[in-house]
Amino acid sequence: MNGRVIPYDIADLTLAEQGRKRIAWAAREMPVLRLLRERFERERPLEGLRIVACVHVTTETANLAYALRAAGATPVICASNPLSTQDDVAAALVADGFHVYARRGEDAETYYRHINWALDHEPHLIIDDGADVVTTVHRDRRDVLQTVIGSTEETTTGVIRLRALARDDLLAFPAIAVNDAMTKHLFDNRYGTGQSTIDAILRATNLLLAGKTVVVAGYGWCGRGIALRARGMGAHVIVTEVDPVRALEAVMDGYRVLPMREAARVGDLFVTATGNLHVIDREHFLVMKNGAIVCNAGHFNVEINLEALAEMAVERIVHRPFVEEYVLPDGRAIVVLAEGRLVNLAVAEGHPASVMDMSFANQALACVYLAQRGRQLPADVYPVPAEIDREIAQLKLESMGIAIDRLTPEQEAYLVSWQHGT
Structure with missing residues (x-):
């Protein structure tokens, strides 16, 4: 050293x-x-x-x-x-x-x-x-x-x-x-991210999720967890995806699936969890509702194009800790949580x-x-x-005090054999 x-x-x-x-x-x-x-x-x-x-x-x-x-x-x-x-x-x-x-x-x-x-x-x-x-x-x-x-x-x-x-x-x-x-990933990404992201959003905003339209960008394990918890609190959940298999899974899980350009028009709350760049971009800000809230549950603060939003805004107001409102020329406001960084760790405890x-x-x-x-x-x-x-x-x-079954020698032998059939 x-x-x-x-x-x-x-x-x-x-x-x-x-x-x-x-x-x-x-x-x-x-x-x-x-x-x-x-x-x-x-x-x-x-x-x-x-x-x-x-x-x-x-x-x-x-x-x-x-x-x-x-x-x-x-x-x-x-x-x-x-x-x-x-x-x-x-x-x-x-x-x-x-x-x-x-x-x-x-x-x-x-x-x-x-x-x-x-x-x-x-x-x-x-x-x-x-x-x-x-x-x-x-x-x-x-x-x-x-x-x-x-x-x-x-x-x-x-x-x-x-x-x-x-x-x-x-x-x-x-x-x-x-x-x-x-x-x-089956537990941390799904249950951990699902709970801690919703926890952070509620701490930051005191928002009632019941009846709101929540748009979850990405249906990997983190997105699955966020969508699951948002629905559990009474939200109407929309999923956006680029992977057809994951999009199909979201449909089969009971969610509405839309392209972001369409979801942007109807969402009240947007959560990104894709690991990709500018998932929410200038074209989406142009059509969002007044008061729409955007936040990120992906690792880096690149999923929401905040540079574009800052260029579009005529005023920025901090209403609460980690809650910043960008006021657009037409009077609409878009609210960003935690500077676009990992919301569950920036606002809550992870x-x-x-x-x-x-x-x-x-x-x-x-x-x-x-x-x-x-x-x-x-x-x-x-x-x-x-x-x-x-x-x-x-x-x-x-x-957790939970016991499970074990294979018998007969069962183990059956699982590695080819001789047994109908």
Whole structure:
């Protein structure tokens, strides 16, 4: 590790005790990670390894940091989103001896400075949430490649970027797509995003969803969860999609499916969850209702074309925290939540701890897998091994007091045979 390391950069160290209490509260809902932490304390599978974790600095990720340290690692933490950091959590981690670089509301320059300060620790492993650390390493910090064994990725957006690197033969080390684990995307993306996004919208606006028309852009696992929860609160849900299979699934699930240019005319609330650029654009703002609310549940703040909206507006008014109204020349107003950033983390607290329990168990076990096998793996994007996925699901069921059946030897033999028929 080089000698220029900055120990930490956070907002207010005096918030540490408040952060500790909130971290302990989250830990009550994270039994799988607790069991892994107990195992790690005995086995120390990450002994001596430095891990840069570019994550949302929340109570849940704090518990992941403690688990990684129990495994023998030195976690170094930086923020993966300028508005998602919980300053009291950052303070608690620093007070407990972690290197943390995260301030809520930091600008883009500070965000990347923090990433570079984290990389000054010369990590062996990288936990990424959006692939900003991995792309920074490949573009600007190739000096750390000599120590990196591999990385893990938490988000759909980040996995897309990693696969693009691999497709261009530029990926320099193996990466595990934690986002694609069944115990991650089926639960975190669907139930976590669904609940936390609606939670954030209600906190920001105090809006009654019953009877409103909610437009969900994208019907991946995050979009499914948002649509499900909005409908559950009495909203009329419209889905927009570019994938015909997902669009058909949305129809079969009972939603109305429209192109965005048509949905824009009738929606009261718009939520993007596509991972793509300018899903809501100038042409849509031109036809939206007066008072339409737009927000984003995708990783980066590019899904809503706010530059175009700002150019169109004659006035901007902040009515409540993270609620900004853009007034157009014809008098119509369009309301943007959380500056177009991840609304569930900017306005609320992100996913419930019980669902992040599985996601971060995947992260912890993926790190152990890379520590043990990463040096032998060619540079590529890999799935979470199926045995890890099953282990996490089993541990979660056990923590919930739920038992399931097991195959008998006769059933196991039947499932792998070809002799049996009608």
